[in-house]
Amino acid sequence: MRAPDSDLPLVLKDARIVARDVTILDRITLTVSTGSPTVVIGPNGSGKTTLLRAAMGIIPLTSGDIIWGGREPAAPRRHAIVFQRPAMLRRSAAANVRYALAAAGVPRAERHERAAELLRLVGLEKLAGRPAKRLSGGEQQRLALARALARDPTVLFLDEPTASLDPYATKAIEDIVSAVSAQGVKVVMSTHDLGQAKRLAGEVVLLHRGRLVENTPAPDFFVNPRTEEARKFIAGELLV
Amino acid sequence: MTGDLSALDLVLTGNPTLFAIVRLSLLVSLCAVVFAGLIGVPVGALLALTRFRGREAVIVIINALMGLPPVVAGLAVFLLLSRSGPLGSWGLLFTPQAMVIAQTVLVAPIIAALTRQTIEDLSVEYRDELKAMDVGPMRRVMTLIWDARFSLITALLAGFGRAAAEVGAIIIVGGNIEGFTRTMTTAIALETSKGDLPLAIGLGMVLITIIILINALAWGMRRAGEHYLG
Numbered sequence: 087m088r089a090p091d092s093d094l095p096l097v098l099k100d101a102r103i104v105a106r107d108v109t110i111l112d113r114i115t116l117t118v119s120t121g122s123p124t125v126v127i128g129p130n131g132s133g134k135t136t137l138l139r140a141a142m143g144i145i146p147l148t149s150g151d152i153i154w155g156g157r158e159p160a161a162p163r164r165h166a167i168v169f170q171r172p173a174m175l176r177r178s179a180a181a182n183v184r185y186a187l188a189a190a191g192v193p194r195a196e197r198h199e200r201a202a203e204l205l206r207l208v209g210l211e212k213l214a215g216r217p218a219k220r221l222s223g224g225e226q227q228r229l230a231l232a233r234a235l236a237r238d239p240t241v242l243f244l245d246e247p248t249a250s251l252d253p254y255a256t257k258a259i260e261d262i263v264s265a266v267s268a269q270g271v272k273v274v275m276s277t278h279d280l281g282q283a284k285r286l287a288g289e290v291v292l293l294h295r296g297r298l299v300e301n302t303p304a305p306d307f308f309v310n311p312r313t314e315e316a317r318k319f320i321a322g323e324l325l326v
Numbered sequence: 327m328t329g330d331l332s333a334l335d336l337v338l339t340g341n342p343t344l345f346a347i348v349r350l351s352l353l354v355s356l357c358a359v360v361f362a363g364l365i366g367v368p369v370g371a372l373l374a375l376t377r378f379r380g381r382e383a384v385i386v387i388i389n390a391l392m393g394l395p396p397v398v399a400g401l402a403v404f405l406l407l408s409r410s411g412p413l414g415s416w417g418l419l420f421t422p423q424a425m426v427i428a429q430t431v432l433v434a435p436i437i438a439a440l441t442r443q444t445i446e447d448l449s450v451e452y453r454d455e456l457k458a459m460d461v462g463p464m465r466r467v468m469t470l471i472w473d474a475r476f477s478l479i480t481a482l483l484a485g486f487g488r489a490a491a492e493v494g495a496i497i498i499v500g501g502n503i504e505g506f507t508r509t510m511t512t513a514i515a516l517e518t519s520k521g522d523l524p525l526a527i528g529l530g531m532v533l534i535t536i537i538i539l540i541n542a543l544a545w546g547m548r549r550a551g552e553h554y555l556g
Contacts (some may be wrong), residue, residue, distance in 0.1 A: 144457055166458065173455045174348070176473040176555035185469075191458040223518055 093155035093164070093240055094272055101150035101247055101295075103136055109134045112149065112296040118241075122288025123263065123273035125304070126278070132293040135170065136274035138243045139285070142167045166239040170246040172230035175220035179210055179229050182218045186236035202250045204232040206301060208262055220283045224255025231262055240264060244275040248282065260286060280320065284308060292316050333527035344525065348532050351509040354422055354490035354496070357431030359437075362489075366434045370441025371467060374449055391435035396428075402497030403428040407499065420501035425509070429493035433485035438480035444474045450487065476551030483544040484537050490536055 096118040103111040118124050118141075126134045139145040141152060141167060149190050175182050183201040188259040192200060205211045208228040213221060219231055227247050234242060234315045244263065248256040263286060267273045277283055283290060292315065300307065300316045319325055336344050373385060375452065407419040407427070418424045448470050456466050493511035502509035502516055506542050510529045517526035 142458060144454060169454060170456075173451050175452070175455070175469070176551075184460055184498075189465070190459050217553075219555065233455075233459075 093141070093154065096241065096274075097151075097153040098137075098141065099151040101137075101140060101152065101283040103133075103140060103145060104148045110296050112146075113122055114293075114296075114298045116291060116298060118272070120270075120272055123267050123275055123286050124289045124291060124293045125283045125287035126293060127196065127278060127283050127319070128293035128299075129319075131215050132184050133296040134278075134293055135295065136296075138167065138245050138274065141180055142243050147212060153273065159173040159234075164239050165241045165243070165275055166234035167235040167243040168227065168230045168234050168245065170249055172226060172233075174221070174226055174229070176219065177217070179217050179221065180205060180214040180256060181226075183232050190237045191234070199278050201232075204235055207235065207265075208232045209258060221268060222255075224251050224286050225256060227251065227255070227259055229261070231266075235266065241272045241273060241274060242274060246276050246278070248263055248277070249281070256282070271289065280322075282294065292319060294319075332524035333531060336359040336524060336528035337531055340392035340474065342530070344532070345528060346530055347508055347510055347513050347529060350422065350423045350462060350507075351490065351511070351533075352371045354425045354509060354535075355486055357426045357427060358433055358489045359482055361426065361430045362433035362437050362485055366437030366481075366485070367441050367471070367478060369434075370443075371445050371471060373438070375467060385439075388435050390438050394432060394435065396432060396492050396494030398496065399431045400428050400495030403495065403499045407430070418504060419499060420507060422500070422507055424499040425496040425507060428493060429489040431490050431526070432495060436488055437481050437485045440484065441478060444477040444481070445470050448474050448496045453493050468531070473555070476547050476555065479545045483540050483547070487537055487540045490540070491535065497541050 089252060098114050098116045101111055101114040101116075102109070106162055113265060114133075114137065126137060128134050132199075136145060140147055143152075144167070152219065163172050177185070180201050181206050184197045187197045187200055188194070193259070202211065210221075210225060210228055210232065218226065221229060226291075229245075231247070239297050248259050251259065260282065263273055263275065273286075275286065284304070287307075290300070290302060290304050290307040291298065292300040292307070292313075294315050300311065300313050302312065308320060311320055335341075336450045369388075373381065373388070392507065399428075403424065404419065405415065406413050407424055408414055408510065418427070449466075452466075452473075461469065491511065493497055496507070496509060497512045497515065500509070500512065502508050502512040508516075514526045514529050514533070517523070517529070
């Protein structure tokens with residue numbers, strides 16, 4: 087991977103999404119800058135997935151603005167996302183990565199080698215020829231990561247990438263995330279796993295019922311939460 | 327029983343009359359499936375991937391046409407091609423070409439409906455990933471068709487099965503003329519009514535064998551799809 091020329095900060099201004107009269111995101115104002123991973127946490131239904139999809143441009147805002155590096159997000163080309171349940175294209179693992187490389191405009195002559203590199207990065211080089219749909223859940227997540235990295239992203243959104251994975255598969259994903267982050271890719275990741283947030287986060291964003299409750303550096307968040315909701319969430323109490 | 331043995335003889339000895347009928351039947355059905363595929367696959371893909379006013383009504387009509395009675399399709403094509411019909415000047419009535427048109431009318435809705443369902447399901451599954459990868463509309467369509475190829479070939483085989491087994495439409499527009507428009511199904515109907523059972527049974531055996539082969543091929547396609555694509 088080459089060093090990214092970041093188009094951060096990502097700024098959300100009064101971002102609001104309403105679907106069928108239900109407010110999913112409620113006037114979120116947030117700035118995401120370069121640096122260590124930003125981890126979005128919160129209980130189920132708090133708006134984590136919607137926030138990431140909106141930032142990626144997959145879901146339009148009902149109102150408010152998303153601004154990348156001071157510009158309107160006409161065509162953010164070097165952002166990538168890994169979904170919680172990524173869809174595997176009906177082809178081999180290597181062909182999935184080559185497809186992503188082709189979609190990212192990588193010349194045909196370079197795709198084979200780049201795909202092999204990316205599969206090595208996520209530890210799937212031995213499964214390159216296997217149909218992607220026949221990989222295990224953890225392997226599919228790693229393949230989705232390789233596909234996302236094929237875009238050579240400056241910002242990588244990860245939507246609960248380890249939900250429903252066992253500890254071994256979770257560690258494999260976290261190791262890749264740490265390695266990618268260390269190379270300068272900005273990782274914005276959602277999770278409801280506090281332990282994972284502690285391990286990976288440089289900054290924590292807590293959402294509850296579509297509202298931004300807290301946005302602070304990780305050490306402050308875990309040691310000295312500013313809000314009652316954050317304190318309860320850290321203490322493992324139910325946020326309802 | 328004697329009739330059965332004679333029928334088997336006709337098949338095993340390669341009776342020229344019987345095999346001329348089989349050849350014409352396969353040719354007509356194959357041509358019909360090719361034309362129906364050329365119409366049905368793009369129409370199905372278009373319906374799967376576009377939204378327009380009246381789309382659901384079109385889907386309902388195409389689904390309903392899957393059950394179109396062959397005699398009705400035959401009658402419609404007959405009226406179209408008859409001397410006083412809008413295409414009467416083409417002089418196609420009672421020719422193999424007319425039979426191809428009739429079978430195309432029967433098979434195209436089947437292929438369009440199955441294509442629509444297959445592509446739509448796959449499109450829902452792939453939608454977010456392709457959007458996240460900034461895949462343009464043309465590449466998206468090609469990706470969906472390529473990744474659904476085994477299911478689409480199965481749809482074509484289903485269409486071929488329908489065409490090969492059909493009698494009502496082609497007997498109306500083909501006329502069942504010996505050596506010219508007589509196919510397996512129309513010959514079976516005629517020979518049975520004449521009491522010439524050996525030829526009818528022989529053709530029936532060939533027809534059933536073909537239908538079994540088509541289904542085996544469709545099954546093989548499904549298995550190949552699972553094996554190679556997961």
